[in-house]
Amino acid sequence: MSTTATNRALASRAEPWSPAEFETRLRAAGTERYHDSHPFNLRMHSGDLSQDELRRWILNRFHYQRHIPVKDALITAKLDTPVLRRMWLRRIQDHDGQTDREGGIERWLRLGEAAGLDRETLLGADGVLPGVRLAVDGYVNFCRLRPPLEAVAASLTELAAPDLMRTRIEAFQRHYRWIEPQGLAYFRTRVSQGRRDSREALDLVLGWARSRDEQERAVAALRFKCDVLWSMLDAVDQAGRQEQR
Ligand SMILES: O=C(O)c1cc(C(=O)O)c2c(n1)C(=O)C(=O)c1cc(C(=O)O)[nH]c1-2
Secondary structure, eight states: OOHHHHHHHHHHHSOOOOHHHHHHHHHHHHHHTOGGGSHHHHHHHTTOOOHHHHHHHHHHHHHHHHHHHHHHHHHHTTOOSHHHHHHHHHHHHHHHOSSTTOSHHHHHHHHHHHTTOOHHHHHHOTTOOHHHHHHHHHHHHHHHHSOHHHHHHHGGGGGTHHHHHHHHHHHHHHHOTTSOGGGGHHHHHHHHHHHHHHHHHHHHHHHHOOSHHHHHHHHHHHHHHHHHHHHHHHHHHHHHHHHHO
């Protein structure tokens, strides 16, 4: 038996963690390797990114943003009650809006414009780095292939996202004044949306994961998602360093 299979067999026999301990482990998994401590994010927050580096990040992160509603549609299709589907459908609407010219994707396009990137460039996706494409594909396919428990647990990186948004807004206002302030609307909106989304997802995961094996799968899903976000920044960071040579 492989190590993973052996661990699973042992986990399936172990007592489940108490709800409090499970929540503590989830929160720890979501913060230990969260991308707020990635060197690229640290440089962003201390004002050390060049205009090109920040534009490259905005363009590459747009690839992630535009796939969030796709992965949320895959999750919605797995949910088996109207209440749950309605809850998850709202996430798609948050990103896609109810009509043209609204929603999170539109706000991200406006962030790009505020930073001097036109929407055709963002939508054309020519500058999306291979590592970013793979990381985003990895996340979308994870949500396509895994059960709802793991797909929803993967979204729990959002537990830490609202704090990061606030840090980012302050950093942009202080260090990157060349970005027009109305471009920051995306981040402002995500503070409350992220808080609500992560609370809902946490309640689902705490309720669904009954056995120790399920609890461990949820924690592993969250670690995987941290790796997705980390790899995207690795790719963006590396591209900047190559350019400087
Ligand atoms: O800028 C960020 O650092 C950040 C992180 C995350 C995250 O932690 O997954 C999301 C977002 N932003 C975000 O804007 C967003 O809409 C979002 C959706 C999800 C998700 O997994 O469902 N994560 C995130």
